Amino acid sequence: GQQLNQSPQSMFIQEGEDVSMNCTSSSIFNTWLWYKQDPGEGPVLLIALYKAGELTSNGRLTAQFGITRKDSFLNISASIPSDVGIYFCAGSYSGAGSYQLTFGKGTKLSVIP
Amino acid sequence: NAGVTQTPKFQVLKTGQSMTLQCAQDMNHNSMYWYRQDPGMGLRLIYYSASEGTTDKGEVPNGYNVSRLNKREFSLRLESAAPSQTSVYFCASSERQYYNEQFFGPGTRLTVL
Numbered sequence: 678g679q680q681l682n683q684s685p686q687s688m689f690i691q692e693g694e695d696v697s698m699n700c701t702s703s704s705i706f707n708t709w710l711w712y713k714q715d716p717g718e719g720p721v722l723l724i725a726l727y728k729a730g731e732l733t734s735n736g737r738l739t740a741q742f743g744i745t746r747k748d749s750f751l752n753i754s755a756s757i758p759s760d761v762g763i764y765f766c767a768g769s770y771s772g773a774g775s776y777q778l779t780f781g782k783g784t785k786l787s788v789i790p
Numbered sequence: 791n792a793g794v795t796q797t798p799k800f801q802v803l804k805t806g807q808s809m810t811l812q813c814a815q816d817m818n819h820n821s822m823y824w825y826r827q828d829p830g831m832g833l834r835l836i837y838y839s840a841s842e843g844t845t846d847k848g849e850v851p852n853g854y855n856v857s858r859l860n861k862r863e864f865s866l867r868l869e870s871a872a873p874s875q876t877s878v879y880f881c882a883s884s885e886r887q888y889y890n891e892q893f894f895g896p897g898t899r900l901t902v903l
Binding site for chain 1: 794830831832833834835838848849880882890891892893894895896897
């Protein structure tokens with residue numbers, strides 16, 4: 678099946694710093710999604726990307742759909758304590774009639790006040 | 791709107807017992823999904839229902855059955871629970887399969903002793 682590598686696995690940053698994380702796939706996707714999961718909760722959709730090269734923002738979050746269609750990046754600017762959680766990337770390729778999402782294993786973000 | 795709701799929130803079973811996890815969505819979405827989340831494994835698809843009246847296996851379907859009761863409800867049944875099924879189970883729904891923006895419920899934490 679498709680493989681998604683998400684890095685880094687975890688990060689400790691100082692409040693106010695910018696954060697970058699990325700996902701790479703062994704095959705192409707035509708949708709990339711980024712989710713955040715707080716402890717004891719379900720994942721919440723942050724950003725959806727549909728076109729290679731697309732750059733989309735949601736407040737302090739910016740995500741990009743890589744031009745090779747095999748990678749995606751998420752940046753968080755000026756981190757705050759409530760950014761703490763696990764961030765997941767997910768991709769899907771619907772060309773072959775399959776609409777399943779493949780998830781990365783997550784990046785655990787800790788913010789030091 | 792409540793979004794995606796799941797019951798129960800917590801459950802403890804003994805090996806061999808059966809139970810049904812319930813999921814409902816009020817967003818008029820066509821597609822619904824069941825995932826399990828295990829430490830270090832990310833989210834893995836168990837079963838999905840592309841539309842009312844259809845169900846298909848995902849990545850890890852063994853030991854589970856599903857029922858798409860109507861457009862709103864999608865249940866997951868464990869006929870004979872095993873310790874390997876200890877996990878957090880998430881239900882999700884999406885409006886259109888192609889773009890696959892999935893919205894998740896709060897999860898059911900299941901322990902099988």
